[in-house]
Amino acid sequence: MAGLIVFFRHTPEFATLSITFVSIFLEALPFMLLGAFIGGFIEVFVSKTIITHIVPARPLPAILLAAGLGLVFPVCECAIVPVVRRLFGKGLPLGAGIAFLLGGPIVNPLVALSTAVAYGNNQAIAGYRLVSGYLIAVAVGLLIDRFFSRKTALVNEPRGNIGEMDDGCNEPASSPGISIQIRRAFRHGASDFIDIGRFLVFGAFVAGVLQTLVARGDLAALFGSLPLSVLAMMTLALLLSLCSEADAFVAASFRTTLPLTAQMAFMVLGPMLDLKLVAMYFRVFKKRLILVMSLLTFIIVFLSMMAGTWVGR
């Protein structure tokens, strides 16, 4: 990074890279902080018993419920990672966590609104996006639940303290005062931000580099047929790492060049899987799970988009 600044500082490419990188980071920062803050409160105030009571024991109902949680708990993809990480620490079943992680940023009233606006108040497109996102999150959640266990999927549970500080975070929970608990929640939040924030920096930087090097129009123009245009838009979604509340506007800019299926693939995949998110997933999941989950998500989004087109005919 320092080399880039020293050698390329005065080039137009550097300006594009820097503005894009800083923009992605600044846009995600408040939501990342909010996610860390909520995660800290979950850590302190939500017990494993509560999670066991709320989340159904059987995988299917748990996954069906979790994939639609974004409707009542609307969080974007940057905020959801630290929240899910803490929920896993509280015993949230693996499949349900994955379904919430993938579905939450799409099955979300704010995303529905922005999608409808981007497509000239077309609520059908917003509905199609939400339903697709929900079904794909459920499918991936079920498959991951089938083939992985918490032990093979999750990295070590968050320790809940900053660095090696002995901050009292790990004291036995012998009913401390509310102010101590709140302070503890904030400390957990701060710890999560530092722990996951660096992955956000890395992901935003790589997305900035790719936005600087890859032209949106060229990528879309490379592919003529429907399957290839869907693949092109999915690749673009991976590279651009846009916020799920803004990506519909970029997808809409392709509405006269590419079929709706390709635009939908862009809008469904982006909030589930992009470079910034993959970088952040490394703080929650083991490499093998990230690889399998990424491939599964990519393949299922592609197949469901193609199937949707086929059914539509």
Place this chain on the structure above:
Amino acid sequence: MIRMVKAMATLIGHYLDVFLFGLWLGVICWLLLTGSDKAFLHPRFRLFLAGGGILLAAFMGVILYGPKRRSIGWPLAAASARALLLMAPLLFLSTVVDQRLGAHALTKKYTGMEQQTLLRLLESGKAKTGNAKPKPDMSLLEIARRMKQIDGRRVVTEGMVYRPDIMPENYLTLFRFAIFCCAADALPVWVFVEKAGVEAFDDEDWIRVDGTVQIVDFNGTDVPVIKADTILKKKAPTSGEQYLFF
């Protein structure tokens, strides 16, 4: 000497995270107070940014008044590396305070179909504008919004110049970026301008164009062309004023 280094390391260990949160808090305050946040984000994000600032202050407070990191050596080195990585965006931020997305960004974000998208995207704005005769002074976004309505009418607008080699003689592209959330999702908004002698302008010059709008077919798409009467070079706006906002 060793004792001094150890004391220094302990001090860094105690206050590293406080410094990191404080630094980001300072930057957010600076962005909000100077309006520089608009060089990166839509103004509607100011509230979120302010909320982020409050959380940073709270995180900083609990660390400052809580127990401190005890170990030094490798754990401190790792924590320092983590903190440095979280400061990297600040390094880039400091280099682009006065810079703008320009012609290079246009070539990367251009899809060729922005006019159609904007026209449909902004259809909901029709009710607000009604049938009142539009004033000539309008942004490129307004031109996209009222493209059909202003065909044959006089407009005054401004933006940046882009003239690739393939551009025909007497034509230039006038463009700006419109953003929904942040500069990463910027959509180029552009029109063609026709006037003899436009070759005198360089790429990324800011100009003010006064002329008549004509809708022409460009690769099967309706796009506005301004037949310019006058083109004046103008001072570039500040980086916070460079974008149009949806």
